[in-house]
Amino acid sequence: MYILADLKLDNGDTIAVITVPPKDFKTGSRGFFGSSKAEFNGKRYQIQIQIVEIGSKNKPEEPVGKSG
16 A cells, blocks of 8 residues: 655646655654655755654554464
C-alpha cells in the first residue's frame, strides 16, 4: 500500500503527483515518506511529504504468523 499525493495550486492546477511509499523511520516510528521536484511560476521546488503514524514508535509490530 502507498499513498498518492496530488499537489495543486489554489486555482486547481496540478503541479505534482507524488507516490508516498511506507517507511520505517530511524526514530522507530512508522509511516510514509516521499519526495519529488516540481516547477511552477517559473521556479523549481523540492517537495517532501512525511506522514507519521501517531504512537507507532511505542507499538512493537506483532510478528507475522504468531498469535497470543
